[in-house]
Amino acid sequence: MGKVTYREIAGQGAAYWTAVLACALVAAAGLGAALYMRAEGHHVSGMNEQIVWGMPHVFAVFLIVAASGALNVASIASVFGRSLYKPLARLSGLLAVALLIGGLWNLVLDLGRPGHILAAVLYPNFRSIFAWNIYLYTGFLVIVGFYLWFMMERRLNPHTHAVGVLAFLWRLVLTTGTGSIFGFLAARSAYDSAVMAPLFILMSFAFGLAIFVLVLMAGFHVVGRPIGARLLARLKTLLAVFVAGVMYFVAVFHLTNLYMAGHRGVESFLLVTGGIYPALFWGGQVLIGGVVPLVLLLRRRPPGDAPGLTRVLAWAAALVVFGGLCQVYVIIIGGQAYPLQLFPGMIVHSSFYDGVVHSYIPRWPETTLAVSGVAVVGLIVLLAVRLLPFLPESLADEVVSAHAPPPKAGEPAVGA
Amino acid sequence: MTDEDREIQGAGAAGGEAGAPDAVRRRLLAMAGAAAALVLAPGVTVLARDLAVKGARGGRVRYGLLIDARACRTGCDACVRACQDYNGLSRDPGPDNAQWIRKVTITDPGTGFTRSFPVMCQHCADGACVDVCPTGASFRRPDGIVLVDKHRCIGCRYCLMACPYKARSFVGRNVTDQRPWAPRGKGTAEGCTLCVERVTAGDLPACVAACQRAGHKAMTFGNLHDPKSAIAVRLSEVATTTLRADLGMRPGVHYRGI
Numbered sequence: 001m002g003k004v005t006y007r008e009i010a011g012q013g014a015a016y017w018t019a020v021l022a023c024a025l026v027a028a029a030g031l032g033a034a035l036y037m038r039a040e041g042h043h044v045s046g047m048n049e050q051i052v053w054g055m056p057h058v059f060a061v062f063l064i065v066a067a068s069g070a071l072n073v074a075s076i077a078s079v080f081g082r083s084l085y086k087p088l089a090r091l092s093g094l095l096a097v098a099l100l101i102g103g104l105w106n107l108v109l110d111l112g113r114p115g116h117i118l119a120a121v122l123y124p125n126f127r128s129i130f131a132w133n134i135y136l137y138t139g140f141l142v143i144v145g146f147y148l149w150f151m152m153e154r155r156l157n158p159h160t161h162a163v164g165v166l167a168f169l170w171r172l173v174l175t176t177g178t179g180s181i182f183g184f185l186a187a188r189s190a191y192d193s194a195v196m197a198p199l200f201i202l203m204s205f206a207f208g209l210a211i212f213v214l215v216l217m218a219g220f221h222v223v224g225r226p227i228g229a230r231l232l233a234r235l236k237t238l239l240a241v242f243v244a245g246v247m248y249f250v251a252v253f254h255l256t257n258l259y260m261a262g263h264r265g266v267e268s269f270l271l272v273t274g275g276i277y278p279a280l281f282w283g284g285q286v287l288i289g290g291v292v293p294l295v296l297l298l299r300r301r302p303p304g305d306a307p308g309l310t311r312v313l314a315w316a317a318a319l320v321v322f323g324g325l326c327q328v329y330v331i332i333i334g335g336q337a338y339p340l341q342l343f344p345g346m347i348v349h350s351s352f353y354d355g356v357v358h359s360y361i362p363r364w365p366e367t368t369l370a371v372s373g374v375a376v377v378g379l380i381v382l383l384a385v386r387l388l389p390f391l392p393e394s395l396a397d398e399v400v401s402a403h404a405p406p407p408k409a410g411e412p413a414v415g416a
Numbered sequence: 417m418t419d420e421d422r423e424i425q426g427a428g429a430a431g432g433e434a435g436a437p438d439a440v441r442r443r444l445l446a447m448a449g450a451a452a453a454l455v456l457a458p459g460v461t462v463l464a465r466d467l468a469v470k471g472a473r474g475g476r477v478r479y480g481l482l483i484d485a486r487a488c489r490t491g492c493d494a495c496v497r498a499c500q501d502y503n504g505l506s507r508d509p510g511p512d513n514a515q516w517i518r519k520v521t522i523t524d525p526g527t528g529f530t531r532s533f534p535v536m537c538q539h540c541a542d543g544a545c546v547d548v549c550p551t552g553a554s555f556r557r558p559d560g561i562v563l564v565d566k567h568r569c570i571g572c573r574y575c576l577m578a579c580p581y582k583a584r585s586f587v588g589r590n591v592t593d594q595r596p597w598a599p600r601g602k603g604t605a606e607g608c609t610l611c612v613e614r615v616t617a618g619d620l621p622a623c624v625a626a627c628q629r630a631g632h633k634a635m636t637f638g639n640l641h642d643p644k645s646a647i648a649v650r651l652s653e654v655a656t657t658t659l660r661a662d663l664g665m666r667p668g669v670h671y672r673g674i
Contacts, residue, residue: 038603040589040590041587041588041589041590041602041603042512042586042588042603043512043588043589047588048511048512048588049511049512049513049514049515049576049585049586049588050511052573052576052577052586053573053577079447080444111570111571111572111603112569112570112571112572112573112586112587112588112602112603112604112605113569113570113571113601113603113604114570114571116568116569116570116571117570119551119553119567119568119569119570120550120551120570123551123552123553123568124550124551124552125549125550125551125552127546127547127548128547128548128549128550128574129548130548130549130550130572130574131550131551134550165447168447169447169450169451169454172451173451173454181574184548184578185544185577185578186544186580186663187544187577187578187579187580187660187663188577336577340580340581340582341580341660342520342535342580342581342582342659342660343520343522343659343674345524345525346522346523346524346525347522347523347524347525348520348521348522348523349520349521349522349523350518350519350520350521350535351496351509351515351518351519352509352515352518352582353511354518354520354535354582358511
């Protein structure tokens with residue numbers, strides 16, 4: 001039986017309050033931008049009748065997908081019994097909740113009539129995957145809330161496994177639902193694929209873990225708590241597997257589309273001729289967000305080199321986040337920029353921009369709203385770790401080893 | 417909250433991880449099964465209900481249009497103007513402005529064959545806009561006309577994403593000069609109403625009336641389910657098609673000559 005001590009962070013320094021204030025200000029700016037768009041209409045944003053979903057949706061989808069992935073660390077501990085990750089489970093649950101709220105913040109505030117959101121609860125149309133998602137998102141918040149409670153309340157600890165299993169299953173369905181928002185759009189050549197659902201699940205694994213790693217490292221660095229080489233090595237391997245998984249599904253998605261003659265136009269647009277979209281795909285998503293992190297993560301390192309591992313893992317995680325944003329941008333904006341195939345094979349002209357590639361230049365209102373979702377995540381995490389004992393006092397090898405089986409060959413030994 | 421240390425139980429709650437790979441595998445399979453059931457069950461339920469509803473469909477009235485692209489004149493936009501004037505829409509074709517009906521010109525790059533004709537909401541029997549709307553604001557009347565309930569629309573624009581005909585618009589500006597019969601709401605989706613109040617009163621939609629006034633007679637309106645109606649008779653005599661018929665949405669607007 002091992003023992004991990006959790007403690008709230010002191011959070012009395014100027015740096016802490018500066019961070020809280022900065023997040024609060026950006027969140028308030030986002031709220032102001034949303035109110036401005038509501039008052040003037042969405043024409044003040046870069047979104048229009050052609051590009052109907054813009055930057056707020058890119059950040060919202062990224063955050064929501066990452067939310068379910070951030071819960072993976074807790075799932076690995078309490079569902080799959082890998083006790084090494086147990087000390088991280090609370091932070092994992094907290095980040096999952098915070099990321100989902102940040103994503104929903106963007107999504108709801110960008111609505112044409114955010115004040116009418118209750119209509120989605122009062123008059124749900126269950127043929128709509130959007131309506132399902134509303135229940136999946138709120139259900140996720142409730143389940144992970146209970147999960148955190150069960151983890152933090154000693155008397156309820158024995159039930160953590162059961163809630164953990166429910167949360168894990170729920171998160172798989174949730175990400176399937178988010179991917180299906182696009183996968184069900186038969187009208188748009190860039191979507192319309194069942195691969196969207198598993199692709200989004202893999203994206204959630206990678207993005208969620210990358211953000212978790214960054215928050216964990218930043219938090220422990222600032223409050224001066226140690227993370228051992230053994231845990232870092234495990235996270236490094238896990239992130240590499242997830243990044244490779246995303247790349248595999250991206251390859252499957254595009255190769256199947258390329259095989260189908262009817263989809264070659266949109267593939268050519270997204271991969272070669274589409275200007276910014278191929279650049280973001282190859283440069284941002286594949287190279288910076290995929291190949292470089294994989295090389296960094298898979299290169300052999302001397303065992304027990306905690307500082308080196310920290311550097312490599314932090315860089316790789318940051319690149320995965322950047323690549324992930326590029327990927328979601330290409331999916332959402334690139335998918336809309338390519339014209340609808342109303343008359344396949346024909347040259348089409350109209351006053352409503354039929355048959356032409358649509359341009360999208362994000363303007364300040366929707367960009368401010370998009371970034372404010374991230375600030376909301378930061379605000380929730382900063383306040384939560386100060387008020388409640390989410391962070392373990394130490395993740396040094398000798399602490400996490402009490403929760404894990406002996407290291408396998410090739411892994412750094414405890415205390416190395 | 418005190419600084420009291422919290423103890424977390426070890427591997428006990430999670431079940432044994434070592435020494436029982438079969439048990440772990442079995443549990444994993446059980447969870448995969450449960451996840452698959454969770455994903456599939458709602459879809460199967462909805463599909464079953466939908467099939468039951470569809471079986472009961474087939475009312476006596478389904479309004480629709482027949483557009484004869486051979487009779488539609490290139491350069492004539494009488495139908496578009498009539499719609500804009502009647503429904504209080506802007507004539508500015510800016511990227512932010514709604515267009516309930518527009519003239520589309522198609523050219524076959526291989527043969528040079530060209531046609532110009534109007535495209536509007538196709539008032540589908542199985543419209544994607546109705547399916548994807550989370551609140552049911554996008555709905556189909558028993559007479560086949562597809563409308564947006566402005567009170568329920570939350571402005572998510574999923575219908576704009578889903579419609580293959582680009583027939584939905586989003587009101588992204590403050591609206592002025594609204595017509596009492598065509599209320600518009602900033603922040604909501606909208607589209608061709610087939611001039612529902614005119615149709616209910618026994619008149620033709622504004623676009624069809626304008627086309628007839630212009631003398632082209634390229635648009636025919638009527639009840640598709642009445643075998644004696646002019647539109648049903650014409651549809652039974654000549655070869656027509658619907659746009660993106662492959663998507664299976666069963667549009668109420670038919671085209672001839674494209």
